[in-house]
Amino acid sequence: MMRWDRPAGGREPAAAALLGWLSDAQAPHVCLVSGSEGCGKSALLAWLVHHGSRPGGLAERTVHAVVPPSPDESVLATVWSIADQLGVVARAPWELVPVLAADGRRTVIVLPDVRGEAVAELVLALAGVPGIRLVVESRLGSPAHRLLSGSGCAELDLDLGQWRDEQRFAQWQASHGSQHVVAGMPKPKAVVDLWDPVAVCRADASTVTAAYERARRGEYGGLREAWLRAGQSLCRDGDPASRALTLLAALGDGADPRLASALAEAAAASAWCWEWSRVSGDLVPPWPGPVSALAVGEGPLAGAVLVTGPSGSVRVVRMGDGGARGRIAVGSFQPQSVSVLADGTVLVLDEAGRVHADGSWVARPTGSGIARLLDEGPTGREVLLAALRDHVGTAIACAAGPDLGVVAVGDAAGEVRAFGDWEGAAVLHGGRVNALAALGVPVGSEGVVPLVYSGGADGTVRAWSPGHAPMAAPLAERDSAVMSVDAAMTQSGPALTVAWGDGAVEWIEVDTGARRTFRPGPPVRAVALALDGRLLVGMDEYLVCLAPGSRAQPTPEGVQRRP
Known part of the structure; x- marks a missing residue:
């Protein structure tokens, strides 16, 4: 039998509850991990991902997709990350839901630090797909928590004492000094010039996606539309030259003509040469x-x-x-x-x-009509x-x-x-x-x-x-x-x-x-x-x-x- 790795900070009761929820075929499709800032939500999810990604683990505990946390929350970036990890293609929520429904396999998705209503609504849409299980982290009082907590999902409020072993927590705290249980959110990304095609090909994809998602149609000379058109590919881990080629291929003829020449130059080292679109x-x-x-x-x-x-x-x-x-x-x-x-x-x-x-x-055909x-x-x-x-x-x-x-x-x-x-x-x-x-x-x-x-x-x-x-x-x-x-x-x-x-x-x-x-x-x-x-x-x-x-x-x- 494979050894069960214990979570940090005395969170064994919460971990056991999560594993029990995963194994219960009758349980709600969403488990909301909630609590105040610093209570250990992110650390618990990190433990679950590690536990559910080990080779040879139980099938019902396997984690299939984890959306990277980002200070710039984006529905489209979330959709593209889930789709890419599950080996499907989806341009938006309206396409992801039926694609996963047609797949039919059991799928566990982990979403850390969900804050806004838009991503929470995506969670609720996915929750209606048979075979889908979602583990969602959300802070108490956030718009996402308010929407999800009243939706009939299972909830682990880590502020409640029942979800922590106080003795093991005291032992852990003594051995780790004043360290926090929870891993902090990623640092804010550098500001990106959204008019610069070379800069966006080198920037953090989720940051660019969130910014273009908030922008109006027609802004940024056609670069926004090309990015949103090709987004799932651009959000993969890729070198800037390949990203530039992908963006160039999606650029319409109404775009600023300077964009195409800049992207063509940036794509020169890619495996392909763009001819036309x-x-x-x-x-x-x-x-x-x-x-x-x-x-x-x-x-x-x-x-x-x-x-x-x-x-x-x-x-x-x-x-x-x-x-x-x-x-x-x-x-x-x-x-x-x-x-x-x-x-x-x-x-x-x-x-x-x-x-x-x-x-x-x-x-x-040649020849006379009489011959035919x-x-x-x-x-x-x-x-x-x-x-x-x-x-x-x-x-x-x-x-x-x-x-x-x-x-x-x-x-x-x-x-x-x-x-x-x-x-x-x-x-x-x-x-x-x-x-x-x-x-x-x-x-x-x-x-x-x-x-x-x-x-x-x-x-x-x-x-x-x-x-x-x-x-x-x-x-x-x-x-x-x-x-x-x-x-x-x-x-x-x-x-x-x-x-x-x-x-x-x-x-x-x-x-x-x-x-x-x-x-x-x-x-x-x-x-x-x-x-x-x-x-x-x-x-x-x-x-x-x-x-x-x-x-x-x-x-x-x-x-x-x-x-």
């Missing part, structure tokens, strides 16, 4: 709208990116600058996945998983499209081949099926296929070999070549669902990009395993990879194009698995 509200070129799926154009659509979203159409934008090149009307449905055949045929999946084809960009009439049979393209229409899927991808190419379609049961020049099927995941990418890989005298990359809800990316067994080990794996994948045959060999449900985007050199990571901040809906290695990342509010910089990561970014 199209942000909600941009006019020149216009923002193409929210992104649900992306695809790099082929054939007549070469040099373009196809962008789908809730508008019920596919927008065609230029790879070079994100400017508009055209639009494809696909009907009244909402496109879920998009890909392009080598001849420019656009394939789109609707909400029900049915394939729709658009050939408006395909070159017209004498050829009574359907073309290979027509046969392929007919086969696809009979299949229901969750993701689609195309790759070039010796004739028609190959089309891969994944389904909700984890199976991927290939159509076209190569045919076959394989079960790659223990659940839904969320995303697919396909490549025609040149292999010596064999010409082209098809390679399909599949990303699943099970948090793995797997490779399969139709006609062969799938690779036994996943190419990439995280404790998070795959949201999107794409692949390209670049000058340095095959490259893969993966968007994960925890907000990370990884660019992987398949042959070497070298990786680059980008976290834009908001939930990533789709990624696309061009032949020259440029990466496109699509979100609800902006689309950004990056090129690889000089610094790559040799090993993948790890994620701690939660029980």
Whole structure:
């Protein structure tokens, strides 16, 4: 049996009560640790975090997230800290609550020194999520305490004598002299120039977030809006260059133009080079709208990116600058996945998983009309499209081949099926296929070999070549669902990009395993990879194009698995 570490200052009764509350399935979801200043609230919470973070501890006592105390209390910084530690993405309380509700796992969150009503209201919203337990420290008489103490939560008032062993407290006091039981609040942070993009990239993130949260829309030349747009990424522990890149990617065209040049210079040492962004509200070129799926154009659509979203159409934008090149009307449905055949045929999946084809960009066949009439049979393209229409899927991808190419379609049961020049099927995941990418890989005298990359809800990316067994080990794996994948045959060999449900985007050199990571901040809906290695990342509010910089990561970014 693991030894129980005693808390300092004779607080064994309070510690035992906390552990009992954690183990009681019928207890209120919030435990309020209250009392006057200096009574030992912070020390008790520090003990709980230490006790609940030890390897091999009891599952019901495990602490999963701790919000760092800050003199600048911010609801958004609190949301981003919780989301980041739990491996999810949330832009605001309205998004964090349903995301954690969908997760469903038991989760213990500790919030030290909660003072204001806004964070207390967030606590009450989270308390309604099944599986969530919250330990909240709040001083007696504070607005947060007044709101929470009347909400039906459990409360440990450390001013009451029942929560301290007086004999052990006297022994502790004798051995520690006049030291206080409680750890003091962090010292106030230095004043930050909120107009200076370089300064905010180097400053304490919670301080900047709280200041921008209090500011009015339109203040600080557009820097405030970019920070709040990308906030969860900016509040992670990151170097100033990576923060500058993230902030630059979220900057709209209405911002002070001096901000972009300063941020580009500050981001020079990051793993990526920023090419362009199209942000909600941009006019020149216009923002193409929210992104649900992306695809790099082929054939007549070469040099373009196809962008789908809730508008019920596919927008065609230029790879070079994100400017508009055209639009494809696909009907009244909402496109879920998009890909392009080598001849420019656009394939789109609707909400029900049915394939729709658009050939408006395909070159017209040559030859006389009489010759076409004498050829009574359907073309290979027509046969392929007919086969696809009979299949229901969750993701689609195309790759070039010796004739028609190959089309891969994944389904909700984890199976991927290939159509076209190569045919076959394989079960790659223990659940839904969320995303697919396909490549025609040149292999010596064999010409082209098809390679399909599949990303699943099970948090793995797997490779399969139709006609062969799938690779036994996943190419990439995280404790998070795959949201999107794409692949390209670049000058340095095959490259893969993966968007994960925890907000990370990884660019992987398949042959070497070298990786680059980008976290834009908001939930990533789709990624696309061009032949020259440029990466496109699509979100609800902006689309950004990056090129690889000089610094790559040799090993993948790890994620701690939660029980």
